[in-house]
Amino acid sequence: MHPLGEHARAWTPKTARARFRSGVSGPTAGIAAGHTQANLISVPADWAYDMLLFCQRNPGPCPVLDVTDAGSWTTPLAEGADLRTDLPRYRVWEHGELVDEPTDVVDRWRDDLVSFLIGCSFTFEWALTEAGVPLRHIEQGRNVSMYVTARRCRPAGRLHGPMVVSMRPVPPEHLAAAIRESSLMPAVHGSPVHCGEPSGLGIRSLAHPDFGDAVDAEPDDIPVFWACGVTPQAAVMASRPPFAITHAPGQMFLTDARDDQYRVA
């Protein structure tokens, strides 16, 4: 069963947002089938250009789906949504330090916050499922495993930091489909950045993810790594802007957009 309940897979995005608004929280992989999930990062307007440029220079981990005007908590990607309340859980950052993990940020909101909605690999998970690729974390009712890598992002202004990846164990016979299907969705991270030996990315132990849960692999599974939208959060930790709000890793914003609109063919 999904940790958010037996019906969570069939929720509409609007239902999911309403539940989260009412205080429900939990990992969102596998809910609201076929609808696009997004990472959130909100920074003061003074940092917005650096963040937008950081995303442009690192389109693999940071594909931008929408950018709000300063102070606005609405987005055309989700009718009636309030970005301050409609995510399951938030993280509040001051000078790069995590200071709070609330279920809404109404009291933390500032008029100068510019919010970035960044593509999420959960978007291509449906395409992987349709292509027959098993998803271990969903089977096990866990959050996806995420790791900070030794790869540096291309800096932009004051922003710098490492690339974060999500990892899915893929049976060898499904590897081609996993690569092909995700490649066709470049706006939501696209093809994997690495397959196989985790040390190639400077990851020491798959059993100890930096974000999310450890996931059990079958003996022949190949670890497949995709660039992850938690990367801007790692840039906040490394670059220490005075203030930022993000989603909690794996607890995403549910948009009304359909996953297949990010598919190029």
Next chain:
Amino acid sequence: MHPLGEHARAWTPKTARARFRSGVSGPTAGIAAGHTQANLISVPADWAYDMLLFCQRNPGPCPVLDVTDAGSWTTPLAEGADLRTDLPRYRVWEHGELVDEPTDVVDRWRDDLVSFLIGCSFTFEWALTEAGVPLRHIEQGRNVSMYVTARRCRPAGRLHGPMVVSMRPVPPEHLAAAIRESSLMPAVHGSPVHCGEPSGLGIRSLAHPDFGDAVDAEPDDIPVFWACGVTPQAAVMASRPPFAITHAPGQMFLTDARDDQYRVA
């Protein structure tokens, strides 16, 4: 023969840039086979966030390949290149008015200029050619036809304006290949925005392009329209920033990047 000379198709990007630096100018479609061409738009730093956001909000016409730091005329996309001299011809804009069309902008350069390199549909022309799609403008030694449309871009800050498109007449038996091949290159405009009747885009007459040359079509050819990187130039004309430098339409910046690196599958 190509208007830039019989050997222009086989130039390296470095050779092309050196020729243009020495004062040669002309349309660049069909030169330096397999290398990525880019639109240029340089705006004062004060306008850079609006321009970057405009591009993010309009990724079809404005796919960003690189953004320089303020004042810099170099780019990692082309080793040793000087963005002030290495394009065939430039346009200089003051308050939205075209004031000059020089072959270099050394005297016009400012320390606060941020330069955007925007993807160009010439990048997928090689893929179209490989797939057997005839390109009328190249056969006829002309610049591609470009039109201002009635579609509005999504505004960003002070920037707004219409979408500009390039048009290629495609024989019906090649239409599927033209759409398929360009769809696989979303970073350089991707699939067409419209096929057939030009009035669907508010274009009155294909014989009178707003930029580039009119191109002769065969009787059965279908006009196929792709979003065009001249769109930021139209935004400059509409939004009237105090100063801007762009390439002259069809006379692009030659990068060292290979077209196939922008192909997703």
